[in-house]
Amino acid sequence: MFEAAELGLKLSKEEFARRDPELQSQLLALQRRLREADFPVIVIVSGVEGAGKGDVVSLLHRWMDARGLETHAFWDESDEERQRPHYWRFWRAMPAKGRMSILFGSWYTRPIVDLALKHTKRDHFDRELERIRHFEDMLVDDGALIVKLWFHLSKKAQMKRLEEDAKGRDVKLEPLTRTYSKSYDRFAKVSERALRKTDVSHAPWHIIEASNARHRDARVGEVLIERLAARLDEPPPSSGRVTVSSPAMHRAGDPGVLSAVPLDARMEDKAYRKALEEYGAELWDLAWKAWRQRITTVAVFEGWDAAGKGGAIRRVTQAMDARLYRVISVAAPTDEEKAHHYLWRFWRHLPRDGYHTLYDRSWYGRVLVERVEGFASALDWQRAYNEINSFEEQLVDHGTVLLKFWVHIDQEEQLRRFREREQSPLKQHKITAEDWRNRERWPDYERAVTDMVVHTSTDIAPWTLVPGNDKRVARIEILKTYCERLAKAL
Amino acid sequence: MFEAAELGLKLSKEEFARRDPELQSQLLALQRRLREADFPVIVIVSGVEGAGKGDVVSLLHRWMDARGLETHAFWDESDEERQRPHYWRFWRAMPAKGRMSILFGSWYTRPIVDLALKHTKRDHFDRELERIRHFEDMLVDDGALIVKLWFHLSKKAQMKRLEEDAKGRDVKLEPLTRTYSKSYDRFAKVSERALRKTDVSHAPWHIIEASNARHRDARVGEVLIERLAARLDEPPPSSGRVTVSSPAMHRAGDPGVLSAVPLDARMEDKAYRKALEEYGAELWDLAWKAWRQRITTVAVFEGWDAAGKGGAIRRVTQAMDARLYRVISVAAPTDEEKAHHYLWRFWRHLPRDGYHTLYDRSWYGRVLVERVEGFASALDWQRAYNEINSFEEQLVDHGTVLLKFWVHIDQEEQLRRFREREQSPLKQHKITAEDWRNRERWPDYERAVTDMVVHTSTDIAPWTLVPGNDKRVARIEILKTYCERLAKAL
Numbered sequence: 005m006f007e008a009a010e011l012g013l014k015l016s017k018e019e020f021a022r023r024d025p026e027l028q029s030q031l032l033a034l035q036r037r038l039r040e041a042d043f044p045v046i047v048i049v050s051g052v053e054g055a056g057k058g059d060v061v062s063l064l065h066r067w068m069d070a071r072g073l074e075t076h077a078f079w080d081e082s083d084e085e086r087q088r089p090h091y092w093r094f095w096r097a098m099p100a101k102g103r104m105s106i107l108f109g110s111w112y113t114r115p116i117v118d119l120a121l122k123h124t125k126r127d128h129f130d131r132e133l134e135r136i137r138h139f140e141d142m143l144v145d146d147g148a149l150i151v152k153l154w155f156h157l158s159k160k161a162q163m164k165r166l167e168e169d170a171k172g173r174d175v176k177l178e179p180l181t182r183t184y185s186k187s188y189d190r191f192a193k194v195s196e197r198a199l200r201k202t203d204v205s206h207a208p209w210h211i212i213e214a215s216n217a218r219h220r221d222a223r224v225g226e227v228l229i230e231r232l233a234a235r236l237d238e239p240p241p242s243s244g245r246v247t248v249s250s251p252a253m254h255r256a257g258d259p260g261v262l263s264a265v266p267l268d269a270r271m272e273d274k275a276y277r278k279a280l281e282e283y284g285a286e287l288w289d290l291a292w293k294a295w296r297q298r299i300t301t302v303a304v305f306e307g308w309d310a311a312g313k314g315g316a317i318r319r320v321t322q323a324m325d326a327r328l329y330r331v332i333s334v335a336a337p338t339d340e341e342k343a344h345h346y347l348w349r350f351w352r353h354l355p356r357d358g359y360h361t362l363y364d365r366s367w368y369g370r371v372l373v374e375r376v377e378g379f380a381s382a383l384d385w386q387r388a389y390n391e392i393n394s395f396e397e398q399l400v401d402h403g404t405v406l407l408k409f410w411v412h413i414d415q416e417e418q419l420r421r422f423r424e425r426e427q428s429p430l431k432q433h434k435i436t437a438e439d440w441r442n443r444e445r446w447p448d449y450e451r452a453v454t455d456m457v458v459h460t461s462t463d464i465a466p467w468t469l470v471p472g473n474d475k476r477v478a479r480i481e482i483l484k485t486y487c488e489r490l491a492k493a494l
Numbered sequence: 495m496f497e498a499a500e501l502g503l504k505l506s507k508e509e510f511a512r513r514d515p516e517l518q519s520q521l522l523a524l525q526r527r528l529r530e531a532d533f534p535v536i537v538i539v540s541g542v543e544g545a546g547k548g549d550v551v552s553l554l555h556r557w558m559d560a561r562g563l564e565t566h567a568f569w570d571e572s573d574e575e576r577q578r579p580h581y582w583r584f585w586r587a588m589p590a591k592g593r594m595s596i597l598f599g600s601w602y603t604r605p606i607v608d609l610a611l612k613h614t615k616r617d618h619f620d621r622e623l624e625r626i627r628h629f630e631d632m633l634v635d636d637g638a639l640i641v642k643l644w645f646h647l648s649k650k651a652q653m654k655r656l657e658e659d660a661k662g663r664d665v666k667l668e669p670l671t672r673t674y675s676k677s678y679d680r681f682a683k684v685s686e687r688a689l690r691k692t693d694v695s696h697a698p699w700h701i702i703e704a705s706n707a708r709h710r711d712a713r714v715g716e717v718l719i720e721r722l723a724a725r726l727d728e729p730p731p732s733s734g735r736v737t738v739s740s741p742a743m744h745r746a747g748d749p750g751v752l753s754a755v756p757l758d759a760r761m762e763d764k765a766y767r768k769a770l771e772e773y774g775a776e777l778w779d780l781a782w783k784a785w786r787q788r789i790t791t792v793a794v795f796e797g798w799d800a801a802g803k804g805g806a807i808r809r810v811t812q813a814m815d816a817r818l819y820r821v822i823s824v825a826a827p828t829d830e831e832k833a834h835h836y837l838w839r840f841w842r843h844l845p846r847d848g849y850h851t852l853y854d855r856s857w858y859g860r861v862l863v864e865r866v867e868g869f870a871s872a873l874d875w876q877r878a879y880n881e882i883n884s885f886e887e888q889l890v891d892h893g894t895v896l897l898k899f900w901v902h903i904d905q906e907e908q909l910r911r912f913r914e915r916e917q918s919p920l921k922q923h924k925i926t927a928e929d930w931r932n933r934e935r936w937p938d939y940e941r942a943v944t945d946m947v948v949h950t951s952t953d954i955a956p957w958t959l960v961p962g963n964d965k966r967v968a969r970i971e972i973l974k975t976y977c978e979r980l981a982k983a984l
Contacts, residue, residue, distance in 0.1 A: 025920070028920070029919065029920045032920065032923070033923075036923050058815050058816055058817070061816035062811070062812050062816055065808065065811055065812070065816065065821075066808055066812060069804070070804065070807065070808075070821040070823050070854060071823040071825060071854075072823075073821075074820065074821075075816050075817075075820070077816065077817035079817060080817075082572070082573055082574045082846070083572055083573045083574070084572045084573070084574045106816075108816055108817060314559070314560065317560065318555065318556055318560075321552070321555055322552050322555070322556060325548050326548055326551035326552055326555065326565050326567065326596075326598055327548070327565075327567035327569060327570075327598060330564065330565070331555075331560040331563075331564075333560050333561040333562070335561060338828070338829055338830050339828055339829045339830070340828050340829070340830050356572070364560055364561075429519065430515070430518070430519045430522065433522070433523075433526050
């Protein structure tokens with residue numbers, strides 16, 4: 005793969021001087037068109053040490069307009085980043101629609117370095133590549149243009165370049181430089197595997213020979229122009245790539261998982277008070293223990309309108325020190341959120357190690373309200389099952405305790421509560437015309453919920469279906485599950 | 495001051511049970527009105543150890559709707575926070591308009607603890623209080639409602655409470671608990687001074703006796719209801735509080751500081767190339783040294799349209815490793831930015847220790863374009879001088895190297911460049927109808943620039959007025975100043 009990029013291609017000083025302003029003016033023109041476009045551009049700058057990646061990044065900044073252009077370097081991990089799933093730092097750097105981010109280092113860096121330095125095994129590496137493929141698929145499906153540049157040097161050329169560098173400016177900045185060059189062959193092998201496994205038509209690799217700086221720079225300009233122009237001129241056809249976790253598990257017409265929820269469960273007030281106190285005290289201690297052990301919890305609360313999500317959330321938070329949790333109520337996205345992938349706004353609020361984030365409604369809106377109301381296309385929401393499973397897998401891999409509650413009630417109970425709300429001055433605000441409209445689409449929502457549970461109730465992130473016709477039962481069930489899952493993780 | 499809050503007030507269980515739903519329904523109603531309002535609410539929860547601050551925060555969450563309500567605890571500083579001016583973490587927690595943040599711990603905590611534990615001197619403490627006063631003034635001037643709650647316990651009551659706590663649940667969470675209680679008198683004295691010096695009519699303190707939990711809780715509800723209702727019913731009159739740094743320095747009609755800029759300075763191409771290379775190499779080394787020493791740089795680029803800010807910024811960034819800097823081009827604010835104080839969007843992008851942020855246009859827009867175009871009221875922009883000086887003082891106090899460049903050209907040179915742009919296919923996009931409109935208001939802008947320089951060129955954050963009729967002169971002047979100021983800080 006890399007040998008093909010050892011052709012010794014050169015560009016003369018004169019030729020480059022002629023090409024330079026041409027490339028720049030084309031890039032500037034494309035950048036202006038991009039500003040009005042509805043997709044982001046992600047440029048990944050990667051490759052061997054000594055290939056001049058830093059110079060390439062500087063060049064791109066010289067050529068292009070700083071407005072709408074950002075560079076993010078992934079080398080100096082902060083504790084806020086370390087205390088969240090690895091991809092959090094990449095989500096942080098995601099450009100909004102119409103903007104471009106240059107990523108200096110990327111999601112490829114750690115897997116390659118870790119395997120080359122034998123910190124991980126090949127299995128783990130392949131799993132990381134699978135995650136990368138999935139991540140890039142997801143971005144492209146959302147419209148993103150990903151330009152992946154790999155700068156290559158032959159072993160001989162690399163040693164020469166590193167020696168030259170060391171003579172000149174103040175280097176020694178990269179402690180791994182020596183290690184890299186010593187293990188050139190190993191790095192080459194691992195990188196080649198990474199590139200081969202992630203070189204797909206919708207996110208192809210561009211291997212650029214870097215032994216001649218002028219040739220390298222001109223190629224970068226050409227590649228970027230070509231990819232940008234192609235994407236601006238012709239939006240890619242919808243990929244139609246939809247892999248649903250386990251379609252066989254669910255057949256249309258089946259009564260579905262919701263029918264098994266024991267809605268007739270009831271609880272006496274006395275037993276409820278007692279359980280509330282007991283589980284509350286237990287959760288208080290568990291939350292502090294989790295904080296000390298740096299165990300993070302993410303809890304998702306979904307359910308029918310008036311199912312009692314809010315009340316259940318309050319019973320959980322009342323059993324925790326206010327410093328330890330945060331409740332995110334998911335309402336209409338802000339314009340910054342709308343300009344990103346729909347998962348971006350949830351990544352944003354992930355807690356640091358030891359803390360809890362409770363989502364009152366969540367990323368599942370994609371396969372519930374967005375599906376039913378037609379805000380997301382069929383392809384979009386069908387794809388979302390996989391995207392969500394991958395997101396949750398990353399949470400769990402990081403050691404996060406992930407809880408997902410569906411608070412279930414039946415239609416009669418909902419009607420009763422709606423009417424009650426209309427009559428109570430304290431609760432009137434909770435009932436709107438939209439609630440009544442949603443209610444009319446009950447069968448559509450029921451179908452959506454069933455599909456959601458079937459496709460996203462995984463081993464590592466199971467759904468807890470909570471019977472909610474009796475609020476006491478629901479609250480205790482949730483507190484109990486919260487305690488059990490947390491205790492298991494400690 | 496505190497003695498007045500040792501009255502031994504109590505509330506019976508029955509009385510509280512009666513008040514509880516009343517308070518809740520009033521709070522919920524006010525919270526709904528707040529949602530439509532154009533101001534944020536900041537509730538500060540502070541006071542002695544053992545007063546049940548955590549319980550109060552939980553209570554507020556029980557009473558109110560989680561939508562539009564956030565709690566931020568300031569106890570567990572991350573390195574991202576430590577590596578920026580102290581107030582960065584508070585800016586991060588600022589609620590948007592229509593929302594409420596409960597601050598558990600606040601800008602009062604560190605000054606009080608530091609003085610009580612004798613980590614700082616009284617002078618420093620008073621300076622911190624001055625900063626707090628200024629900060630709160632600024633928020634209130636921007637429309638915010640600040641509710642400051644101080645929970646008080648007598649010495650005897652505190653010891654009793656702490657002992658009770660230790661018996662029950664899993665405490666020992668606060669390593670300072672012992673220290674606090676041991677030095678009750680000292681903390682009381684310091685806190686009293688803090689409260690006295692920051693108790694102003696637009697941001698008053700509410701001292702709440704905390705020995706009886708029910709009394710405490712009911713008082714919290716009452717205070718919050720009273721303040722919220724008052725603010726919703728009647729927006730405060732504009733304070734008219736404007737203190738301009740040094741009005742005597744500038745008289746209308748004076749030729750002004752800009753007239754002294756040597757616009758006729760010229761530079762030969764050869765000398766320019768040489769200087770560019772020399773300062774470029776110097777800056778490369780300095781930037782790496784600064785990174786190692788964790789010295790941060792913030793550089794502001796302002797100037798007339800077509801003055802050459804972009805080109806100058808590129809000459810600076812080309813002399814730095816792309817990992818070390820970030821260019822923020824200030825364009826129209828997003829809706830999240832619009833929902834906050836105008837300085838919020840700039841705090842957002844402050845670099846971590848060792849890095850550079852270059853602002854292409856900046857917070858000075860408030861006293862330039864917003865003043866001239868009437869986007870900010872006269873009171874707003876006049877107040878901004880002080881707000882900006884305080885912001886910049888915080889940067890410098892943190893050890894940040896702060897550079898401020900005004901790139902100056904005259905009207906003839908601007909006209910020449912506008913025409914040139916119109917004729918160049920590469921630069922056509924840079925000239926818009928708005929540029930021509932701005933040009934017609936040259937005298938207004940000139941006045942605004944002069945005032946800006948007079949009021950914000952301080953000892954610690956001086957403006958560098960850069961002659962820009964010859965772009966070479968401007969670029970070298972900027973590079974040179976950048977190097978000098980950075981070198982001085984190392």
